[in-house]
Amino acid sequence: MGPAAALTGLLLAVTTTACGSLDERRDDARAAAVRFEQALRGGRTAVLCAVLAPGTREEVEQSAEEPCDRAVEGDRLPAGGTVRHMDVYGDQARAVLEHDTLFLAHFDAGWKVTAAGCEPRGEQPYQCEIKGR
Amino acid sequence: MRGFLYDNGLGLAFGAAFVLALAGQAIAGRAEFNSDLITDGLQPVGYLAYLTSSDFAVDVTENWQSEYLQFFLYISVTVWLVQRGSPESKPVDKAGLESDHEQLTGEHARPDSPRWAAAHDWRQAVYSHSLGLVMGTIFLMCWFSQSVTGVASYNEKQLRRLEAPVDWGEYLARAEFWSRTLQNWQSELLAVASMAVLSIYLRQRGSPESKPVGASHSSTGVEG
Numbered sequence: 001m002g003p004a005a006a007l008t009g010l011l012l013a014v015t016t017t018a019c020g021s022l023d024e025r026r027d028d029a030r031a032a033a034v035r036f037e038q039a040l041r042g043g044r045t046a047v048l049c050a051v052l053a054p055g056t057r058e059e060v061e062q063s064a065e066e067p068c069d070r071a072v073e074g075d076r077l078p079a080g081g082t083v084r085h086m087d088v089y090g091d092q093a094r095a096v097l098e099h100d101t102l103f104l105a106h107f108d109a110g111w112k113v114t115a116a117g118c119e120p121r122g123e124q125p126y127q128c129e130i131k132g133r
Numbered sequence: 134m135r136g137f138l139y140d141n142g143l144g145l146a147f148g149a150a151f152v153l154a155l156a157g158q159a160i161a162g163r164a165e166f167n168s169d170l171i172t173d174g175l176q177p178v179g180y181l182a183y184l185t186s187s188d189f190a191v192d193v194t195e196n197w198q199s200e201y202l203q204f205f206l207y208i209s210v211t212v213w214l215v216q217r218g219s220p221e222s223k224p225v226d227k228a229g230l231e232s233d234h235e236q237l238t239g240e241h242a243r244p245d246s247p248r249w250a251a252a253h254d255w256r257q258a259v260y261s262h263s264l265g266l267v268m269g270t271i272f273l274m275c276w277f278s279q280s281v282t283g284v285a286s287y288n289e290k291q292l293r294r295l296e297a298p299v300d301w302g303e304y305l306a307r308a309e310f311w312s313r314t315l316q317n318w319q320s321e322l323l324a325v326a327s328m329a330v331l332s333i334y335l336r337q338r339g340s341p342e343s344k345p346v347g348a349s350h351s352s353t354g355v356e357g
Binding site: 053054055056058087089090091092093094103105106107108114115118120124125126128131132133 | 174175176182288
């Protein structure tokens, strides 16, 4: 095999792996968003807190001065409905739901929600009910 | 073995230095990337994740495209433009594509000339511009790669800032794409202009990029 063929093979392998990996990541991020929405709808606050990113969970607890599962009860998070669109770039993702937008990040423990209850504000960052630092 | 190393010292030395510099860029780039992630309360990434990230890819390709643009322009523009007194320029009365006799093409090709130089059809036309074509093509490919990896890197940062991602077309109209592009172009163009002009008056003994030390300032197209 010549160098050109080897390079082509390597590029194909990287592209295939990257594309396969992107689909997988999108599915995993979507699953985390769905898990968050199901927990919210069912009032399972412990599960909801488990899907939050560490920084977001910490912020929720600090601003409410209560443990996370109690603090989220007071948050006005809308029931988002089904996921209509996912954007995944690297370790960051956005899930656009029927009535809400979630932001997620990837950790060793999987995808976690970094911000929820988010409303777009044009060129400004989303206004979110809960978010990290 | 010694003969091979000696005969290819320039390519090997720059190739090795390239690998070391790229490794250094990966180490420093990952440290900076992780510092930003930690500030945002996110998880830092390992080397493999960083080396396959859009952040690393855009930083690499934005520099590559400008280097190949520099060589593409230098190769092409020096056909037509001259710089009196510069070893980087050909003699001032030689501007243009030059004759077949001077270029050893067609019937003026020698026995050891590349075969396509002797051809009388499209092959001679292609081979006559092959260096510029390849450099220009690599430039365009790297610039396209910069745009694709750039939009991915930009969108990753957008999502971290809780902002909406943009598509490729929108990214091409964004300030970031042009800031990354033009900051590299300006430095390459400055380097070429500096080399063309400084080499009129300054010398580097033994370097083929310089005129001989004793050559006059007015001699053009003479390399030591």
